[in-house]
Amino acid sequence: xxxxxxxxxxxxENLARHALTHCNLCPRRCGVDRTAGEKGYCGLDDLVRCxxxxxxxxxxxxxxxxxxxxxxxxxxxxxxxxVAEWNEQPYAAREMNxxxxxxxxxxxRSQGAKTLNLLGGEPAVxxxxxxxxxxxxxxxxxxxxxxxxxxxxxxxxxxxGLADIYLADLKCGNAGCAENLLxxxxxxxxxxxxxxxxxxxxYVIVRHLIMPGHNECCLKPTLTWLAENIPExxxxxxxxxIPPAEAVSAPRRYLKEEELQCAKDMAQSMGLKLIx
Amino acid sequence: MKxxxxxxxxxxxxxxxxxxxxxxxxxxxxxxxEVAQIVEPNSSVLPAKxxxxxxxxxxxx
Numbered sequence: 342x343x344x345x346x347x348x349x350x351x352x353x354e355n356l357a358r359h360a361l362t363h364c365n366l367c368p369r370r371c372g373v374d375r376t377a378g379e380k381g382y383c384g385l386d387d388l389v390r391c392x393x394x395x396x397x398x399x400x401x402x403x404x405x406x407x408x409x410x411x412x413x414x415x416x417x418x419x420x421x422x423x424v425a426e427w428n429e430q431p432y433a434a435r436e437m438n439x440x441x442x443x444x445x446x447x448x449x450r451s452q453g454a455k456t457l458n459l460l461g462g463e464p465a466v467x468x469x470x471x472x473x474x475x476x477x478x479x480x481x482x483x484x485x486x487x488x489x490x491x492x493x494x495x496x497x498x499x500x501x502g503l504a505d506i507y508l509a510d511l512k513c514g515n516a517g518c519a520e521n522l523l524x525x526x527x528x529x530x531x532x533x534x535x536x537x538x539x540x541x542x543x544y545v546i547v548r549h550l551i552m553p554g555h556n557e558c559c560l561k562p563t564l565t566w567l568a569e570n571i572p573e574x575x576x577x578x579x580x581x582x583i584p585p586a587e588a589v590s591a592p593r594r595y596l597k598e599e600e601l602q603c604a605k606d607m608a609q610s611m612g613l614k615l616i617x
Numbered sequence: 618m619k620x621x622x623x624x625x626x627x628x629x630x631x632x633x634x635x636x637x638x639x640x641x642x643x644x645x646x647x648x649x650x651e652v653a654q655i656v657e658p659n660s661s662v663l664p665a666k667x668x669x670x671x672x673x674x675x676x677x678x
Contacts (some may be wrong), residue, residue: 433627586622
């Protein structure tokens with residue numbers, strides 16, 4: 342974390358809280374007053390809720406062991422989401438107690454956590470609570486913003502200097518698939534712009550979940566965009582797609598090993614830097 | 618038996634046993650991860666190879 346940004350964390354928290362009074366944190370622009378108990382698309386009022394914190398070694402190798410804090414609530418409705426239950430009913434998760442969480446962060450560091458990994462749901466919709474938390478922890482901690490990157494400028498501005506690493510989960514490669522699979526037609530355009538912005542002030546790793554059968558419409562356009570715009574970025578291709586029990590648009594099968602290899606070959610042929 | 622698949626509720630964990638014997642844990646917590654390590658020390662987060670049988674693999678996003 343940048344020390345100056347760390348000192349400003351509580352001031353930034355106030356700005357984020359003010360944004361909740363007519364919520365415009367994400368492109369949904371619900372406009373509800375979350376401080377008055379109203380809930381927007383993400384299902385959250387102004388209480389920040391966490392459904393899990395754990396030490397995890399399944400993230401990209403340079404980040405692990407990583408202390409994951411899962412914030413409930415999301416601004417997307419991915420049909421294949423593996424924590425959909427927490428995003429559809431975020432109020433089922435416990436309210437975060439900042440003091441307790443600070444102790445857990447210290448404990449996880451003593452267990453060997455290399456990074457503090459903020460994820461969801463989508464952390465952006467809990468921005469005010471995250472800023473408060475970051476203001477209370479040791480600024481030497483390496484913070485990972487593990488996000489779908491679907492948020493408005495205010496989030497990027499208030500996180501400058503606080504997140505060391507953006508683990509940008511860039512899904513889909515066109516508006517049609519984003520609308521059908523994520524429930525957000527403008528997702529790809531917004532997320533790509535936010536990745537470019539993040540790259541100006543932080544270290545970025547782009548993660549792309551390979552969807553079975555979505556090579557031409559999603560994988561290829563994503564790799565092409567990366568190669569043309571940020572060819573130096575580290576790319577993590579994820580082969581762990583899990584078909585939902587019930588699907589309307591989402592693929593109904595697991596990815597095959599050869600499909601993952603094919604995707605990696607395609608990325609390498611475009612000169613992209615793959616990481617595991 | 619219900620006709621529709623069970624829909625996870627907050628607090629539930631889902632473990633799938635696939636036709637090829639592969640075991641998939643969906644977003645396991647620490648306890649389930651420990652169980653997976655005991656059952657299959659070489660478990661991973663990567664997709665199984667074709668014909669892979671009896672491996673316990675964790676899938677988390």
